[in-house]
Every structure is written in C-alpha cells, then in structure tokens.
Amino acid sequence: MIVAVAVLVALVCVVASARRLLFVAAPTAMHPDDVVAALERDVSLATLRAAAEGEPAAEWERDLFAALSVRSAATRAALVNEQLSELDLRIKRWERVPRVCASVATSVGLMLATLVMRRGLVDTPDLTGDLGELFVRSLLNDAVSVASFGIVATAFCIAAHSTARRLAQARLDASDRMVERLEAAAVAHE
DSSP states (O other): OHHHHHHHHHHHHHHHHHHHHHHHHOSSSSOHHHHHHHHHTTOOHHHHHHHHHHOTTOHHHHHHHHHHTOSOHHHHHHHHHHHHHHHHHHHTTTTTHHHHHHHHHHHHHHHHHHHHHHHHHHSOOOOOHHHHHHHHHHHHHHHHHHHHHHHHHHHHHHHHHHHHHHHHHHHHHHHHHHHHHHHHHHHHHO
C-alpha cells in the first residue's frame, strides 16, 4: 500500500510538471518566429489574420490582429499592450507548480520511506545475528525503493521547472520581436 501511494504521488507530480511544460511550450496557436518568418517573406497582414481566423485555437492571435487594426495609435498601443499582458499570463500559467511538486515529491517520498522503516521495525520479531541483519537490509532496501520514487519525481520536476523558465523567456523574446514587426507592418499598411 505504501509503495502504491509513493508511485501515485510521484506520478501526479510528474504529470503536473509536464502540464506546466505544455502550457509554456504552446501558449498560443501560432509560434511568433513563424509569424516573423512569414512577414519576412512579404506575407500580408490580411493573410496572417485570415490564418488566425481559420484556426480555432488562435484566439490570442485574433485579438492581437484586431488590436493592430485599430486606427487610433494610442488605442492600438493600449490594446496591443493588453494582449502582451494576456500572453504573459498564459506563459506564467502554473509557473510555481513544478517547484511545489518537487517539494511534495521529496517530502512524501521520505515520509513514506520512514513509514516503511517504522512498520518494519515495529512488526519485526526479535531477531539477532545473520537473520536479523538480512531482515534489516531487506527493510532498508524497501525504504530506499519507496524514497527513490519521490527523488526521481523531484528530479523530473526540477528539470521541468528549469526547462519551462528557459522556454518562457525564449517565447516572450520571440513574441516581442513578432509584435514589433506586426506593429511596423500595420503602420506601413495604413
């Protein structure tokens, strides 16, 4: 039963951290670098907007293109900044989850290993000599096995957190480049 709980907690922590990676890897339907590349190939704003309209998951892009189509420069800047704030929120979704999961996985793994040791030592017969040594070694192996589930989950959560931070920064930088290019194209299109 204790092993099943250790596996379940480790699995939940790994899945939650992987979900954070998914949120940061694809916060929008269109990757900003693809949009910049399309603009460099002289694809029009109307074509890009039509592509966003045709993609059901591209709600952020549709809102961005709507903001860029506003005539008033001050209103356009405010609406574009609103979309950038929305993107920042999307990218930061579940930001703390991998760190929390790493802490939970470690704590639960060690606690359950302690419970394995306690249960084994309480239920042990009065053994001495080689038989007692074998029993204690077996008990230690069980406890280390249970703790290892938490440690492995912690390692994954730490890696997920590090990767998510790197991906988030890269996505924000790419989005800034994209918005600059889109704003320049929108102003030139007027």
